Amino acid sequence: MCGILGIFNIVGRYEHVRKLATTLSRRLRHRGPDACGVYIYEVEPGVWNIICHERLSICDLSDNGKQPFLLQKQDLKPVAFAANGEIYNYQEIRKKYENKYPLQGTSDCEIIGALYSEFGGKEMWNHLEGMFGVIIYDPNTNEFFASRDHVGVIPLYWGVGKHGEVYVTSELKAIDDQCVELSILLPGHYLDKNKTPTQWYQPLWHDEEYFPNNQIDYKELREQLTQAVYEQLQGDAPFGLFISGGVDSSIVAAITVRLVQEGKIDIKKRGMDKVHSFCIGLKGSPDIESSQKVAEYLGTEHHAFIYTPEEGIDAIPDVIYHTETYNNTTIRASTPMYILARKIKALGIKYCLTGEGADELFGGYLYFHKAPNAEEFHRECVRKVKDLYKYDLLRANKSTMAWGLEVRPPFLHKSFVEYAMSIDPNDKMPRNFPKNIEKYILRAAFDDKSKPYLPSEILWRQKEQFSDGVGYLWRDSITAYCETVISDKDFSDREIIYEINTPRNKEQFWYRQCFEHHFPSKEAALTVPYALSIACSTEKALEWCESFKKNTDESGRAVLGIHQQSEQLKGTFNDGESAAKTVKN
Known part of the structure; x- marks a missing residue:
């Protein structure tokens, strides 16, 4: 994974525009600490098109x-392109076109040029299986294209400068101060010189009238996910595993270890003797304990890191700078991930597999227990998968790339997403099974009695959101801290200070202060999602239950009567304010 920047139709002297481009690209260097490159083409006298790249070398070092x-x-004049991400089907594409196009190395991203030559910048994207942000410039037609993967694993922003020049980049910080208009390039879309994003990814599950009816086949589910993990393990650099101790990351870890044991993944060629796994949490947290059990069972070289609430709070301003958000849930979960990523990178690991996406595909959040029917259950899954780029994927990508560590989510492999979203939602609803537990079919698919993938207590462990699983005191400590640093006077003036997305509590107010220190523009503020939620729900799902509307907090413990800790915490969730007072007292 890397950092990319494109600037098109910028006017000025060569020395000036090159200096500007390299200065902006340097803001992305944390994403690509291994090398950098610049391409500049003069369209006409004094008008330039530029592509910059900051490299994290993983495939073809x-x-x-x-x-x-x-x-x-x-x-023809050479076509220039740069990519951020990984193309998992590159070997298949390479075999098809390597005799037709001069491919210099074995990088997965180099085949993008061949696809562009074959299909053009509008039709090529569906041929890719991967996570990517791509910028292409063709001097033969004076056209540029920028595109983002199917669900937005990789971030991509674009904007227009005061003289009409177009900017495209991996992170907001590279171009915020250059643009008078600023937008997120939506997942599954491409942008061209018309400055109107076009949707290229249009799967069946996007159709609002579509209701999937494929009955669950446990063997097929297991094989589909195993293939996704196998394809995402490609590369030449050392890799690791995030293991929170929850079922999603644990299943990915179990599949990985089995693939290594079967000789299908050769870790020796990557300079590895064992598979390394990682976890972080407060002392005594649920995730630390559960991840240790998973690691011992799988035989990984496990690294469990303990952090304190104070260390986490100290890191939050930097976390907000890197994640470019002031969303509560994202910051709560990004902070331990940010701390963990630094420690992992120090050990020489270049990328890690993780469990993001399973909860959205299979209705794994605790509030899904309250879905009124299968149709609404499915619609919420669709809403959640479409919104992943705003929350969990933004967190997973930016909090780790702050240290040049790449994260890959096998559950969001394009082919697996389309498979999972074709399953009848009746087969996903917890109450339709004896155990009445979320993600039953995923757990059951890997419940191999003869050769268990995981200990039963892990495979059937209740869903724990990452910001809760690192330790319940984490969320409560943040809200208590914010009570001490945000005065009642400032908070009472919140609608005057922040007209856009006005903070609803002091935690949000503090996050917003930190955000606007780095990103003061109105356009930047509007890139951040802002909606009521319970346990990571969409705002639409609040209609499912009257108690949801009165109990809006992103913590899984807010789902009263479902989370195992919910009863003892009843009454402490009111946008964070009551919880803060509880801790202070």
């Missing part, structure tokens, strides 16, 4: 993998 790539075809 040689200079042949350095970007931007240039694809030379016959007597």
Whole structure:
């Protein structure tokens, strides 16, 4: 994974525009600490198109993998392109086109040029299986294209400068101070010189009238996910596993270890003797305990890191700078992930597999227990998968790439997403099974009695959101701290201070202060999602239960009567304010 920047139709002297481009690209260097590259083309006298790349080398570690790539075809001018992410079906594409196009190395991203030459910048994207943000410039037609993967695993922003020049980049911080208009490029869309994003990813599950009816086949589910994990383990650099102790990351870890044991993944060629796994939490947290059990069972080299609430709170301003959000849930969960990523990178690991996406695909959040029927259950899954780029994927990508560590989520492999979203939602609803537990079919698919993937207590452990699983005191400590640093006077003036997305509690107010210190523009504030939620629900799902409307907090403990800790905490959830007072007292 890397950092990319494109600037198109910028006017000025060569020295000036090059200096500007490299200065902006340097703001992305945390995403690509291994190398950098710049491509500049003069469209007409004094008008320039530029692509910059900050490299994190994972596939083809040689200079042949350095970007931007240039694809030379016959007597045409070379097409320039840069990519952030991983293309998992690149070997298949390479075999098909390597005799037709001059591919210099073995990088997964180099094949993007061949696809562009074959299909053009509007039709090529459906041929890719991967997570990506891509920028292409063709000097032969003076066209540029920027595109983002199917669900938005990789972030991509674009904007327009005061002279009409167009900017495209991996992170907001690179271009916020250059743009008078600023937007997120939505997942599954591409942008061209018309400055109107076009949707290229249009699967069946996007159709509002579609209701899936494929009956669950446990063997097929297991095989589909195993293949997704296998494909996402490609690369030449050392990798690791995030294990929170929850079922999603634990299943991914179990599949990985089994693939290594079966000889399908060769860790020796990556300089590894054992598979390493990682976890973080407060002392005595649920995740630390459960992840240790998983690691011992699987035989991984496990690294469990303890942090304190004070250390986490100290890191939050930096977390907000890197994640570019002031969303409560995202910051609560990003902070321990940010701390953990730094420690992992220090051990020489380049990328980790994680469990993001399973809860959205299978209705794994605790509030899904309250879905009124299968139709609404499915619609909420659709809403959640479509919104992943705003929350969990933003967190997973930016909090780890702050330290140059890549995260890959096998559950969001394009083919697996389409498979999972074709399953009848009646087979996903907890109450339709004896155990009445979320993600029953996922757990059951890996409940192999003869050769268990995981200990039963892990496989059937109740859903615990990451910001809760690291330790319940984490959320409560933040709200208590915010009571001490945000005065009642400032909070009472919140509608005057923040007209856009006015904070509803002091925690949100503090996050917003930190955000606006780095990103003061109105356009930046509007890139952040702002809606009521219970246990990570969409706002629409609050209609499912009257208690949801009165108990809006992103913590899973807010789902009264479902979470095992909910009864003893009843009455402490009111947008964080009551919880803060409880801790102070």
